[in-house]
Amino acid sequence: MRILLVEDEADLARALARTFADEGWIVDLAGDGDDALTMARIGPHDLIVLDVMLPRLNGWDVLETLRREGYATPILLLTARDLVTDRVRGLDSGADDYLTKPFSPQELLARMRALVRRAAHQAGPEVMVGPLRIDTVARRVHGPDGELDITAREFAILSLLVRRRGQVVTRQEISDALYDDDTEVMSNTIDVHIGSLRRKLGPGLIHTRRGVGYLLDA
Amino acid sequence: MTMFHSLRARLVAWSSALLAVALVACGALVAYSTWSAWLGEVDRGLATRMHSLTTAIRPAADGAFDVVVPTDVLPNPERDYYGIWDGQGHLILASHPDVAESVPSTGHVLRNSRREQVTSLASGMTVMVGRRIDNLETEIRRLVVAMTGVGVLALALVLGGGWWMVGRALAPIERISHTARSMIDGDLSARIPIPRVESELTQLAGVLNEAFDRLYASLERQRQFTADASHDLRTPLTILHAESHWALARPRSVEEYRASLDVCQRAAVRMQALVQSLLDLARAQSAGDSVRSLCSVSDTITAVVRDLQPIAAARHVTVTAGVCDGVVAADPISLMAAVTNLVTNAIQYNVEGGTVDITSTVADGWVDVAVHDTGVGLEAHHAERVFDRFYRVDASRDGRTGGAGLGLAVVAAFARSHGGTATATSTPARGSTFCLRLPAQPM
Numbered sequence: 001m002r003i004l005l006v007e008d009e010a011d012l013a014r015a016l017a018r019t020f021a022d023e024g025w026i027v028d029l030a031g032d033g034d035d036a037l038t039m040a041r042i043g044p045h046d047l048i049v050l051d052v053m054l055p056r057l058n059g060w061d062v063l064e065t066l067r068r069e070g071y072a073t074p075i076l077l078l079t080a081r082d083l084v085t086d087r088v089r090g091l092d093s094g095a096d097d098y099l100t101k102p103f104s105p106q107e108l109l110a111r112m113r114a115l116v117r118r119a120a121h122q123a124g125p126e127v128m129v130g131p132l133r134i135d136t137v138a139r140r141v142h143g144p145d146g147e148l149d150i151t152a153r154e155f156a157i158l159s160l161l162v163r164r165r166g167q168v169v170t171r172q173e174i175s176d177a178l179y180d181d182d183t184e185v186m187s188n189t190i191d192v193h194i195g196s197l198r199r200k201l202g203p204g205l206i207h208t209r210r211g212v213g214y215l216l217d218a
Numbered sequence: 219m220t221m222f223h224s225l226r227a228r229l230v231a232w233s234s235a236l237l238a239v240a241l242v243a244c245g246a247l248v249a250y251s252t253w254s255a256w257l258g259e260v261d262r263g264l265a266t267r268m269h270s271l272t273t274a275i276r277p278a279a280d281g282a283f284d285v286v287v288p289t290d291v292l293p294n295p296e297r298d299y300y301g302i303w304d305g306q307g308h309l310i311l312a313s314h315p316d317v318a319e320s321v322p323s324t325g326h327v328l329r330n331s332r333r334e335q336v337t338s339l340a341s342g343m344t345v346m347v348g349r350r351i352d353n354l355e356t357e358i359r360r361l362v363v364a365m366t367g368v369g370v371l372a373l374a375l376v377l378g379g380g381w382w383m384v385g386r387a388l389a390p391i392e393r394i395s396h397t398a399r400s401m402i403d404g405d406l407s408a409r410i411p412i413p414r415v416e417s418e419l420t421q422l423a424g425v426l427n428e429a430f431d432r433l434y435a436s437l438e439r440q441r442q443f444t445a446d447a448s449h450d451l452r453t454p455l456t457i458l459h460a461e462s463h464w465a466l467a468r469p470r471s472v473e474e475y476r477a478s479l480d481v482c483q484r485a486a487v488r489m490q491a492l493v494q495s496l497l498d499l500a501r502a503q504s505a506g507d508s509v510r511s512l513c514s515v516s517d518t519i520t521a522v523v524r525d526l527q528p529i530a531a532a533r534h535v536t537v538t539a540g541v542c543d544g545v546v547a548a549d550p551i552s553l554m555a556a557v558t559n560l561v562t563n564a565i566q567y568n569v570e571g572g573t574v575d576i577t578s579t580v581a582d583g584w585v586d587v588a589v590h591d592t593g594v595g596l597e598a599h600h601a602e603r604v605f606d607r608f609y610r611v612d613a614s615r616d617g618r619t620g621g622a623g624l625g626l627a628v629v630a631a632f633a634r635s636h637g638g639t640a641t642a643t644s645t646p647a648r649g650s651t652f653c654l655r656l657p658a659q660p661m
Binding site: 009011012014015016018019022053080081082083100101102103104105106 | 445448449452453455456457458459460461463464467468481484485
């Protein structure tokens, strides 16, 4: 999962970015409104966490500009003002959720998971795929013979395939969700992860579309 | 508000009552004078007839008399009558059987709808002429009834018209109370609509609207201040929360723990600085007479410069101070905080290797403390607002420059509560001069 975090407080941005990284998410960091717009347009992100009070272009402007351009990725607003009018303005301008500082990081993570779930039309935190039960909160996969031992990278690929279930996911998309832009990705790295994941999950779940990508179908 | 306590009801009731009294008095006067005029006419007629009758009486010898009653004694036989009594009190002649046997007393008399004049003659006889005036009484009654009718009608008109007019005149009061009610219910932007026609009440509405505006502006400032203060506390709190959560989520390396504690300490320092500024501000705003004492301005400046020397040295800024013998009556802690903030500001926004020049002068009953820096300076529109609470020249509120945006607000609040002023003049790229002016105490 790839997150765009827009926050000008350097200390807070760092702390949140590391917290997201602990969840196995890739974080792009923008320090002001202009950068936020540029990075959001390049994308793709599964979610934007957007601070309202930013230098140059403020969070409201970023939000309204993106929505006007037809940008549909979920956006969660962070703000230090807890006036009802602000919350209403944020949601009515196209934000999907709103969190007031100070907040507990657990709550922020839970809301982010919920937003991504909703965007993928997932009913709940647990997803059944064939004989597998996938817990997207605890990041665990249960097979018929008990819990499977799956690495963070493999889980990231699996959750991306689950969110796009029945659709082809390209290797580039998998790479975007797994690595930040500074990492050199070897051409066969994705194939290695997919192969390992296939062995662990069992046959008949992950299908290869040669030259395009992969898809999950039970 | 019951109907009888309403201003409208009382105004209308009072004016109607006054009108009723006036109408009754007028009616009574008209009825009385009409009646007097009519009675006077009757009396003149009676006098003429009395004269005719008495001259017609010819006394004879041995007490007898001889009378030929002329026709003009009874001009209207239906209503007129007369009677003549002899010296012994016997009725000797009467024009009508109703005339009483006994001798009436002399003079004018009005009874039983009759008016009579009675005269005693020198011969001892008594003569009476009279007229039935029941027709006049009927007329006067009719007049009173007619006037009562007109009066009641006029009263009803005044009641109804007055109710309507007073209602119209008092409508602004209704609007004022309606507006005040909306404000109580939380709509602080409500204002009284002012009609085009000028009256005392529209003036009142204008004055009230102005008061509402001021109240609203001051509440709005207070709300903004609270929002800013809470924003500046929320951000470091969020950092503490996020950083400590990350550090505790799983075992980290010593370097990572050290970096985390560093971040937490920075957040704590920011919160402490803000809380200190808020306390300074509260103290500067409310410094009453009880905490004020005579302070030497030069002693204060010297102490501040000594305290800030390490910060100035770290930024390679030279601080010079010129002293004077000015004395002010001030809260010493707030005075210290104000001067400290001015000098800190001058050091913080200075260029590396710049200077801060502090001068103090006494003239015309004022002590002026001017702090001149060689920093980046301010645009004119910033210089105007730089004393506002939480005003920052750089719009981003990241606190990287260290201040909470309250330092100069403390200076301004201190100056205001001590009867002085705080001003800023600046040339961009050349530097700024901040001046604190306080009333000087006589030596």
